[in-house]
Amino acid sequence: METEEILAKIYDAIIELDEAKTLEMVNMVLNEGLDAIEVISQAMSPAMVEVGKGFENGKMFLPELLLSADIYQAAMNILQPKILEAGGTVEALGKVVIGTVKGDIHAIGKNLVSTMLRTAGFEVHDLGIDVPPLTFVAQAEKFQADVIALSALLTTTMESQRVVIEALTVEGLRDRFKVIVGGAPVSRQWAEEIKADGYGKDAVQAVEVTKQLCS
Numbered sequence: 001m002e003t004e005e006i007l008a009k010i011y012d013a014i015i016e017l018d019e020a021k022t023l024e025m026v027n028m029v030l031n032e033g034l035d036a037i038e039v040i041s042q043a044m045s046p047a048m049v050e051v052g053k054g055f056e057n058g059k060m061f062l063p064e065l066l067l068s069a070d071i072y073q074a075a076m077n078i079l080q081p082k083i084l085e086a087g088g089t090v091e092a093l094g095k096v097v098i099g100t101v102k103g104d105i106h107a108i109g110k111n112l113v114s115t116m117l118r119t120a121g122f123e124v125h126d127l128g129i130d131v132p133p134l135t136f137v138a139q140a141e142k143f144q145a146d147v148i149a150l151s152a153l154l155t156t157t158m159e160s161q162r163v164v165i166e167a168l169t170v171e172g173l174r175d176r177f178k179v180i181v182g183g184a185p186v187s188r189q190w191a192e193e194i195k196a197d198g199y200g201k202d203a204v205q206a207v208e209v210t211k212q213l214c215s
Ligand code: B12
Pocket: 045, 048, 049, 051, 052, 053, 055, 056, 062, 065, 066, 069, 103, 104, 105, 106, 107, 108, 109, 110, 112, 113, 149, 150, 151, 152, 153, 154, 155, 156, 180, 181, 182, 183, 184, 185, 199, 200, 201, 202, 203, 204, 205, 206
């Protein structure tokens, strides 16, 4: 089967919420030696964006959204080890503490950014979802991180990104760590407003900006 065809089938299978088909196609990808990152960026992420649009305009409901997220994660569980393998074991370029901010349980984008950073050679400590501001601060200190990466998917939780930066300032640690922010509602303008050191609109930009900040 042609690469384009496999990618289109994965995209369709996620939108149709067909887990068995999605996983069958993803396994086929691995057997045919296709690039896992291409599958994520060309098929899986666009499918999630499409699912999101369906949710926005009322064609899909929360249980379907949850199911699509589970399917996405199951596919990632298959692809992730391959991506990490391909990244090899290079000396870490820097240390990153990453998490989704307090009040927010969206994990998919944050997980993708984590994976891509690891692949690029960073040591990544993923704190998970719904992470309180002071946990970011404490864990960044514990791991002697270079960068703190904050993901927020809700307009209401973007504010928590500002709170983390303020907490660093209060603790007298603002100069110790670079802070980068991202997530669907986050913009460069917002990053500047809250005085973050960097912003990335997707996982590729997240890696680029982290590299710049660590160089
Ligand atoms: C899947 C999903 C869910 C799943 C999450 C499952 C999971 N395990 O993650 C579930 C069903 C749980 C969910 C719940 C909710 N959701 Co929701 N969800 C989505 C959806 C459809 C897709 C998000 C996603 O995974 N995208 C795919 C990934 C790959 O993209 P991404 O997250 O944007 O990440 C990329 C970039 O943003 C960037 N990035 C992300 N993080 C970071 C961090 C850094 C540092 C950098 C540099 C870059 C970066 O790189 C990533 C990779 O390229 C979006 C729709 C949308 N358009 O985003 C709604 C959406 C975010 N959800 C929404 C809402 C309202 C909710 C709920 C409140 C629904 C409810 N009524 O209960 C709850 C929130 C619960 C909570 N407290 O968090 C709204 C938010 C509206 C708003 N503006 O605030 C959206 C936009 C849908 C909508 N239009 O209504 N959701």
